[in-house]
Amino acid sequence: MRLQRNILLAFEACFVAAAVAQSSASCSTTLTARYPAPSIADGYQARLVATNLDTPRGIKVDSNGNLLVVTRDVGIVALSLTDEEGGCVTSTNVQTVVENNRLNHGIELSQDGTTLYASTPNEVYAWTYDPNTRRTSGEPTTLITGMDNAGHTTRTLLLSRHVPDLLLVSRGSNANLDDLALDVTSGHCQLKAFNISNVTSEPYDFTADGRLLGWGLRNSVGVGEEPVTGGIYTVENSVDQLRREGRDIHQDNPGEELNFHGYLNGTSSAQQGGNYGYPSCFAAWAVDEIPQNDQLTVGSQFAIGDQNTNTNDAVCAERIAPRLTFPAHMAPLDILFNEDGTAAWVSFHGSWNRDDPIGYKLSVIPFANGEPVEPSNSSQPTVDIMQNPDVGECPDNCFRPVGLAWDTQGRLFMTSDDTGEIYVITRTDGGNTSSATPTTGLPPAGTSSGGAAASTTASAASGATGSLSALLLAVAVVCLSL
The missing domain is CATH 1.20.58 (Methane Monooxygenase Hydroxylase; Chain G, domain 1)
Structure with missing residues (x-):
């Protein structure tokens, strides 16, 4: 039988x-990439829905299902989508929504979908937006200013769903090592929240105003809100060209970071507003390659350069350590939680300063009860979903993930800036991509790459x-x- x-x-x-x-x-x-087809985990499929865009970065889906994309040297464009049988998705036309070539990454929408937010290196703007016409009306309102840097210029935006009046803004460092970040009053390398319901005729000044969620954050490009508890997480791009006690250890240290920043609803958290270490302290990844590595484990905060009375591992141990650590130079650029908080999706843009390239992939961090399943010293913090089959061909001959966004059907859209593309990642069994198990982040047991x-x-x-x-x-x- x-x-x-x-x-x-x-x-x-x-x-x-x-x-x-x-x-x-x-x-x-059917759109075809000019590089080898990505490898995709069992249970998923990835399709190109748009090509030939001008460096697409941040992405949102409006209430009518249009893709709103920040494109460098243009501003914000809207793409209409057409659904066909078999999970086929294509973009039918591209329309410019905002012309501003200083917009470079940050984008957000109000919960009712009628206010559009975006950022330049120095300002955060708000426009009245109509998803039916895919157009803005009137002049933009300047909400926040005073953020100019010579170095990292993206200003990631996140509008809290738990406390809808709070807009989070991340500002990175002025250089690889930014000594101004040692001073909390400088406004450099910080994550802040601003109450946009209280904006007057004068915009907020980033340095002087706002609620400090964390400082000593080199370049936290990805910002996400865990949907069940409301916990705030960022993914941080760490320092390049690191030396310790005269030895070059930059190939595999320090690690990139997943940091926790507490809650916006008043729930107490020891981490909120604290110092995360930069520019003096960093997270260990390849511990054996670090000189004088006594008592260090993956994720331990350790001191840069030559240890002295002011900068040493004991001082660094007092800084807030990451909740998880990733391999060096992976360059995480976005973090997006699924609908029930069982997984956080992370785009890894990939390395530029490593002999053997690393990253260039889309991965999942399994979550449960508002925090990662893996312990803080885990050396396997992610589950890979989509990656380039040969990263040795990167960055010139592969996709480079940046922005992530869900649509109302639970499909995941991802931009690839260097290749000018947008992918949609769906489940082969027809389920929502946003559904994932709390232990693996993968589809329910019984699905595979063949469906x-x-x-x-x-x-x-x-x-x-x-x-x-x-x-x-x-x-x-x-x-x-x-």
């Missing part, structure tokens, strides 16, 4: 596989007692012929 059941399942799997293949082939428009068909076939094969049965071989022949 078990063998018969498995044979029936195998036949069913063959026909489902054929249906999946046919539906994929039915897309009226339900492949998982059913695998189940049938494992249950059969006669793997060389002539009947099963016949089934295999039928499968191959479909």
